[in-house]
Amino acid sequence: MTYKIPILLYHDIESVDCPNEKSNLASKETVVDVSNFESQIRYLSENNYETISINEYFRYIKNEQKSLEGKIIISFDDGHYSNYKLAFPILVKYGLKATFFITTNWLNQQYHLTSDQIKEMIGNGMEIGSHGLTHNFFPDMNSHEIKFELSESKKILESITKQPIHYIAFPGGHYNRTVLRMLEMSDYRGACSCLQGLNSKKTNPWLLKRIEIRKSVSADQFKHIFNPLSIAFYQMVDSLKSLTRRTIGLNTYSNIRSRLYKYYIFKR
Numbered sequence: 001m002t003y004k005i006p007i008l009l010y011h012d013i014e015s016v017d018c019p020n021e022k023s024n025l026a027s028k029e030t031v032v033d034v035s036n037f038e039s040q041i042r043y044l045s046e047n048n049y050e051t052i053s054i055n056e057y058f059r060y061i062k063n064e065q066k067s068l069e070g071k072i073i074i075s076f077d078d079g080h081y082s083n084y085k086l087a088f089p090i091l092v093k094y095g096l097k098a099t100f101f102i103t104t105n106w107l108n109q110q111y112h113l114t115s116d117q118i119k120e121m122i123g124n125g126m127e128i129g130s131h132g133l134t135h136n137f138f139p140d141m142n143s144h145e146i147k148f149e150l151s152e153s154k155k156i157l158e159s160i161t162k163q164p165i166h167y168i169a170f171p172g173g174h175y176n177r178t179v180l181r182m183l184e185m186s187d188y189r190g191a192c193s194c195l196q197g198l199n200s201k202k203t204n205p206w207l208l209k210r211i212e213i214r215k216s217v218s219a220d221q222f223k224h225i226f227n228p229l230s231i232a233f234y235q236m237v238d239s240l241k242s243l244t245r246r247t248i249g250l251n252t253y254s255n256i257r258s259r260l261y262k263y264y265i266f267k268r
């Protein structure tokens with residue numbers, strides 16, 4: 001069976017001495033405790049997983065000779081301060097790297113990354129991508145607004161990193177046909193969604209799938225998240241979610257999203 005590559009998705013990491021901005025319990029579900037995060041990273045390291053960037057992933061996809069076997073991508077959305085303060089030193093300690101998708105309007109704000117922290121992370125092998133300008137959901141915008149979000153966030157990140165920014169993760173994981181069409185016409189090369197699953201040469205480069213790691217994932221569950229049965233389960237959850245989204249509309253859906261997760265994901 002062809003090896004398919006997992007892209008893990010984290011948001012905020014927390015510890016007692018690194019508080020975060022999440023005040024309500026529902027959004028706390030996305031905040032992973034630092035000791036859990038470290039044991040997950042240690043597991044990947046001890047089991048010889050090699051982390052690659054999204055950029056390297058696309059190079060592997062193009063090159064038939066190279067195998068993706070044993071490779072994994074770690075990604076973070078939003079640009080939280082904890083990504084630098086807590087996650088970054090752990091990644092360095094275990095010799096792993098990650099891709100950080102940054103919402104540029106939040107840069108240098110309380111609880112978020114600064115430009116200097118991003119530069120330091122890049123200097124240590126981390127990859128930076130865009131997570132939009134405002135974190136407003138693209139399907140709620142007109143095409144001019146989407147275009148501005150795509151190009152402006154890219155421009156800001158390129159001026160900080162002095163590197164081309166080729167990849168984006170959709171805020172809230174939300175996209176529609178207009179967004180995908182505009183990305184195809186842009187300088188971007190790929191996009192991460194919140195669709196659950198693994199990636200292969202056949203995966204749409206504008207809809208890379210990810211596996212979201214939430215607070216409630218135990219060490220034992222983490223070890224099993226890459227097996228095909230779990231993936232089939234995630235895909236079923238996605239179908240349920242998109243059906244719900246179509247039925248009740250995006251706004252209402254976003255409000256109850258955390259509840260859906262609570263019941264469907266990792267609570268088998």
Ligand SMILES: [Zn+2]
Pocket residue numbers: 077078131135170171172
């Ligand atoms: Zn986000």
